Amino acid sequence: MLRGIGTVAFSILVMYVLAKWLKADAPISLLLGIGTGGCGAAAIAAVSPILKSKEEDTAISIGIIALMGTLFSILYTVIHPLLPLSDSTYGAWAGLTLHEIAHVALAAAPAGQDTLAMALLAKLCRVFLLVPLSFFFMFWMKKRAPRNQKHQTQIEFPLFLIGFIMTSLLGSYVLGDIIPARVSEIISNFNTFILTMAMVGLGLNVNLGALKNRALRPLIAMTITSTLLSVLTVFTL
Template sequence: MNTLEQKAIVNINPEQQKKPTKQLKVSLIYGVAFTFIIAVLGFLMAKLPWFDHVGPLACAILLALVYRQFFGYPEKLRAGIQFSSKILLRFAIILYGLKLNMVVIFSDGLPLLLRGMGTIIFSIVVLMVIAKWLKADLNLSLLLSIGTGICGAAAIAAISPIIKAKDDDTAMAVGIIALVGTIFSIIYTLIYPLLPISPTEYGAWVGISLHEIAHVALAAAPAGQDALTHALLAKLVRVFLLIPVCFIFLFWMKRKGKLNGEAKLEFPWFLIGFVIMSFVGSYILGQKIPISNKTMSDVSVFTSFILTMSMTGLGLNINLKELRTKSIRPLIAIVITSILLSFVTFFSL
C-alpha cells in the first residue's frame, strides 16, 4: 500500500465512522419526538366525545395505525421509535407500581384476593380454550387473556417481553382490550339501575370483572363513592397479582426454552422496579415523605403519557391487512370470555 492510499484511508475512515453515529443520534432524537407528538395527539383525541371512553393509549395506537397505512413505517426514525416502544415501555411499567397501594390491599383487600385469582385463572383458561376452538392466533389470544384477567394494557405491556410477543401483537391486544373494555363498562352503567344489588356489591363486581382501571372507574362512578371505592379496591387486588403472574410466566418460558434448546431468557428487571415502586408508593410516599394528591395525580398522568408514547411505537408495527385477518377470532374469543366472566362473577357475589 503506497503513501497516497494510506492518507486516503486516514481521511475517509473517521467520517465513515462518525456518520452512522450521527445518523443513529438523529434517528433516536427525532424518533422519540415523533412518538411524543403522536402521544400528545392521542391525549387530545381522547378528550373528544366517545373517544374519551376509549382512552389515550388506544387513540395513539389508532393514529399510529392510520399513519402507517398512508405513509408507511418511518424507517429513518426507527431507533427512536424502538426506544419508545421498548425502553420507555419498561420505564412506564416501573412507574405504574406507584398506583398499587399495598397497605390497602393487605388491610382490606385480602377477602378479594381469592376472587381476583379466580378471575385471572378463569380468563386465561376460558379465553385460550375458546381461541383454540376458533383456531385463533394463540400468542395474541394469550396477551388478551392476561389483559382481561389482570389490568388491561398495563398487564399486556408487562407480560409481552416475558413471552417474547411481537410488537404488532402487543399493540393489537391493547387496542382490542381498550375497545371491548369500553363497551362493557358502558353496558354496566346502563344495566346497573336494573340490578338487585347494593352499590358496594356492584362496585365489587365491577372491580373484579372489568378490564382496565379506567373502565372500572367509568362503570362504578355513577353508583356513588362507596361503589367506586370498592371497585378500585377489587381492581387493585388484581393489579397486585400481576407480580406473581409475571414470575409464573417467566418460569414457564425458561422451562419451555430449556426443553426447546433455546437461548437463556433475559430476566425482566423492570418487574423488580415495579415491586420497588409499589413499596415506595405504599409505605414511604404520603407516610414518611408527605406528598399531595395532586402530585400523585400528575405522576399518574405522566406514567400514562409515557405508556402512550410506547404504544405509538408498537402501533406503527401493525399492518392493516394482518389486523383484519389476525384479530377477528381473538376479538370474538375475548368478547365471549368477557360475557362469561361478567355472569360468573355476578352470581358469585
C-alpha cells in the same frame, strides 16, 4: 384475593379453549387472556417480553383490551340500575371483571364513592397478582424450552415489574403524605403523556392488513370470555 386468582385462571383457560375451538391466533389470544384476567394493558406489557411476543401482537392485544374494556364499562354503567345488586356488590363485580383500572373507575364512579372504593379494592387484588403471574410465565417458558436448549434459554426479566413494585411501595408507605397534591397531579399528567407516547409507538408497529386478518377471531374469543366472566361472577357474589 381468591376471587382475583379465580378471575385470572378462568380468563386464561377459557381464552385458551376458545382460541383452539375458533382457530384463533394463539399468541394474541394468550395475551388477551392474560390481560382480561389481570390488569389489562399493564399485564400484557409485563408478560410480553417474558413470552417473547412480537411488538405487533402486543400492540394488537392492547388495542383490543382498551376497546373491549371501554365498551364493557359503558355497558355496566347502563345496566347497573337494572341489576338487583347493592352498591358494594356492584363495585366488587366491576372490580373483579373489568379489564383496566380506568374501566373500573368509569363503571363504578357514577354509583358513588363507596362503590368506587370497593371496585378499586377488588381490582387492585388482580393488579397485585401481576407479580406472581409474571414469575409463573417465566417458569413456564423455561420449562417449554427443548431439553437440549434449556441451558441456553434466556428469559428476559420484565423490568416493568421492578418499577411497578417500587412505585407501589413508595406511594403506599413513603411518599403518600410527603408529596404535595399539586406535584402528584403533575406526575400523574406526565405519566399519562408517557403512556400515550408508548401507545403511539406500539400503534406504529401494527399492520392494518394483519390486524384485520389476525385480530377478529381473538376478539370474538375475548368477547365470549369477558361475557362469561361477567355473568358467572355476578351470580356468585
